Amino acid sequence: MESFGRIGFMLFLAFIVPTIALVLSRFLQPRFVTASKIQTYECGIKPYGSAWVQFNIRYYIYALIFVVFDIETVFLYPWAVAFKGLGLFAVIEMFLFLTILLVGFAYAWKKGALDWH
Amino acid sequence: MEVLVQLYTAILSLIPFEPVRNAINMLVPTLAIASMVLGIVFILIWWERRLIAFVQARLGPNRLGPGGIFQSFADALKVMLKEDIVTADADVILFTIAPILVFVPGLLVYSLVPVGNGMIVSNVNVAIFLFLAISSITTLGILMAGWSSNNKYSLMGGIRAVAQAISYEIPLLLSIVGVIMLAGSLSMVDIVQSQNVWNIVRQPLGFIIFFICSLSEVNRIPFDLPEAESELVSGYNTEYSGFKFAMFFLAEYINTFTLGALCTTLFFGGWRFPFDNLLGDIGLQLTAQLGIVWFILKTMFFFSVVVWIRGTLPRVRTDQLMAFAWKYLLPAALLNIFVTSIFAAIGFGVFSR
Amino acid sequence: MAANTIFFMIFSLVAIISGFVMITRRHPLSAALSLVVTFISLAGLYGLLAAKLLFIIQILVYAGAIMTLVIFSIMLLNVQEEDLPAEERIIERVSITTLILLPMIYIIGRSFTVIKDGQFPEVSQDFGTIHSVGMFLFTTYSFPFEVISILLLISLLGVVVLAKRRI
Numbered sequence: 001m002e003s004f005g006r007i008g009f010m011l012f013l014a015f016i017v018p019t020i021a022l023v024l025s026r027f028l029q030p031r032f033v034t035a036s037k038i039q040t041y042e043c044g045i046k047p048y049g050s051a052w053v054q055f056n057i058r059y060y061i062y063a064l065i066f067v068v069f070d071i072e073t074v075f076l077y078p079w080a081v082a083f084k085g086l087g088l089f090a091v092i093e094m095f096l097f098l099t100i101l102l103v104g105f106a107y108a109w110k111k112g113a114l115d116w117h
Numbered sequence: 118m119e120v121l122v123q124l125y126t127a128i129l130s131l132i133p134f135e136p137v138r139n140a141i142n143m144l145v146p147t148l149a150i151a152s153m154v155l156g157i158v159f160i161l162i163w164w165e166r167r168l169i170a171f172v173q174a175r176l177g178p179n180r181l182g183p184g185g186i187f188q189s190f191a192d193a194l195k196v197m198l199k200e201d202i203v204t205a206d207a208d209v210i211l212f213t214i215a216p217i218l219v220f221v222p223g224l225l226v227y228s229l230v231p232v233g234n235g236m237i238v239s240n241v242n243v244a245i246f247l248f249l250a251i252s253s254i255t256t257l258g259i260l261m262a263g264w265s266s267n268n269k270y271s272l273m274g275g276i277r278a279v280a281q282a283i284s285y286e287i288p289l290l291l292s293i294v295g296v297i298m299l300a301g302s303l304s305m306v307d308i309v310q311s312q313n314v315w316n317i318v319r320q321p322l323g324f325i326i327f328f329i330c331s332l333s334e335v336n337r338i339p340f341d342l343p344e345a346e347s348e349l350v351s352g353y354n355t356e357y358s359g360f361k362f363a364m365f366f367l368a369e370y371i372n373t374f375t376l377g378a379l380c381t382t383l384f385f386g387g388w389r390f391p392f393d394n395l396l397g398d399i400g401l402q403l404t405a406q407l408g409i410v411w412f413i414l415k416t417m418f419f420f421s422v423v424v425w426i427r428g429t430l431p432r433v434r435t436d437q438l439m440a441f442a443w444k445y446l447l448p449a450a451l452l453n454i455f456v457t458s459i460f461a462a463i464g465f466g467v468f469s470r
Numbered sequence: 471m472a473a474n475t476i477f478f479m480i481f482s483l484v485a486i487i488s489g490f491v492m493i494t495r496r497h498p499l500s501a502a503l504s505l506v507v508t509f510i511s512l513a514g515l516y517g518l519l520a521a522k523l524l525f526i527i528q529i530l531v532y533a534g535a536i537m538t539l540v541i542f543s544i545m546l547l548n549v550q551e552e553d554l555p556a557e558e559r560i561i562e563r564v565s566i567t568t569l570i571l572l573p574m575i576y577i578i579g580r581s582f583t584v585i586k587d588g589q590f591p592e593v594s595q596d597f598g599t600i601h602s603v604g605m606f607l608f609t610t611y612s613f614p615f616e617v618i619s620i621l622l623l624i625s626l627l628g629v630v631v632l633a634k635r636r637i
Contacts, residue, residue: 004241010227021360065629080294096619100619103623115440
């Protein structure tokens with residue numbers, strides 16, 4: 001309980017320090033708002049349309065592959081922690097698990113899903 | 118117990134009431150480590166500027182205080198007085214939350230890192246896992262900053278930061294598995310105590326992968342594509358000014374210090390004096406009494422290496438960046454796990470304990 | 471004990487409120503961000519129930535990975551508010567949802583009457599820790615574990631097929 005209390009206090013500190021700094025800075029700073037000052041920066045020209053446009057799909061593909069491998073990695077952690085008590089059988093088990101996934105990885109590599117187009 | 122911890126315990130025992138003592142024992146160590154980290158960050162900024170100036174044959178800030186060490190404090194004060202501009206098209210709420218959300222995980226992870234012998238906010242037994250979980254929140258803050266600015270460069274920088282962070286997170290997660298396997302625990306204190314032989318000897322490949330990936334996670338050169346000033350002005354923080362910008366800046370330095378701290382803890386024996394178990398009583402005493410000194414020295418060394426890399430290497434290209442993570446680091450990290458698990462299972466040489 | 475209960479209530483309340491905010495927000499991105507809050511408060515609930523592995527998976531995989539994916543796909547599609555179809559036949563939808571939820575509400579209601587105070591057995595110290603989960607996963611449940619790899623393989627193949635079609 002004490003340890004989680006301390007982490008909770010650290011979380012509180014981590015929130016309160018930037019908040020106090022921002023509020024303090026709010027009172028100390030000058031404020032002269034002009035139309036061109038609050039314009040979005042676009043290398044000196046007037047901004048052309050909104051930035052909220054459709055994005056390239058290649059980012060999405062990486063995110064999808066990432067989720068698959070993230071879940072795989074999450075399974076490796078309990079394995080690594082319990083490793084000493086499990087012995088050789090667990091090693092073979094994990095090898096099998098990773099080999100099956102590596103088939104998919106090799107397929108993705110071969111099909112060029114990992115390439116940046 | 119460490120000298121500082123002994124001092125603290127002695128003072129604590131003078132306080133008469135038990136509830137008061139418990140409350141103080143909850144607040145003071147947390148406050149001490151948080152302020153230590155925030156203090157170190159100011160020194161780090163000055164140190165990086167001096168060091169990079171040395172690499173580039175300049176002097177760097179040398180006016181304020183001995184060797185210019187108070188420069189960053191003056192800069193912090195200055196940035197406090199600067200106007201904080203919010204553009205007309207920005208999403209105001211997210212725009213304000215984003216810098217805080219980037220800053221919070223940076224400081225929060227220091228509740229899990231042992232900075233000395235017995236000097237830790239809380240020794241939870243899932244520390245490393247929790248550390249990785251907390252630091253994955255940073256990505257969300259950067260994406261939020263990029264999106265809420267409604268600026269093309271910001272959004273581009275934010276998206277790049279996320280694509281890079283998720284690509285390098287997998288090898289990062291995998292490179293630590295070997296260390297956990299050898300320690301048999303996720304607690305950082307246990308990992309440091311298990312390193313009678315430093316993990317760098319047993320996990321050289323793991324360390325290299327870990328270092329490269331964390332360099333990429335904190336967006337330092339040569340992986341600073343999210344803030345590539347030649348392409349994206351300033352990346353995800355283009356529209357930020359005043360203290361909100363300083364928030365991102367501080368978070369980046371805290372994260373870089375965390376990189377060094379993690380390298381130290383996981384691969385270089387944490388707070389332990391080099392070869393302390395071979396030096397006999399002197400070595401063990403040095404480890405036990407002055408752990409925080411060795412920890413900070415080692416961490417500063419890794420921070421200096423990061424600055425050195427910044428002074429030396431050019432920035433990588435996006436396609437190289439992605440290909441490097443998926444086609445080299447990921448297979449290498451898996452190979453590291455394979456080899457480590459076989460060696461550890463048959464108890465080969467330094468892997469035997 | 472009391473502090474645990476208070477935190478449990480706070481987390482449940484935050485989870486419910488942010489879940490409600492998520493389904494009522496019109497803009498997909500604010501809905502996604504309130505989903506993050508829901509995920510994190512759920513993680514808090516897992517933590518209080520001593521399920522340490524689930525707690526971390528909830529943050530690492532759901533709040534980290536899945537949310538990145540969701541936000542990426544929202545940005546990818548970039549649905550504007552005027553593109554969204556008008557919410558029609560609200561009454562029909564609510565009634566169908568209630569019909570689906572009824573069995574669940576029944577089970578939850580039953581659990582209140584069946585489980586009385588103090589009937590929970592004390593869990594052992596290492597319940598839900600990563601070590602004990604690892605021990606179970608790689609001895610008793612090794613076959614389901616291997617099946618997971620097939621499941622992940624299929625999803626990976628699905629990603630590649632999708633990628634090939636769209637680029």
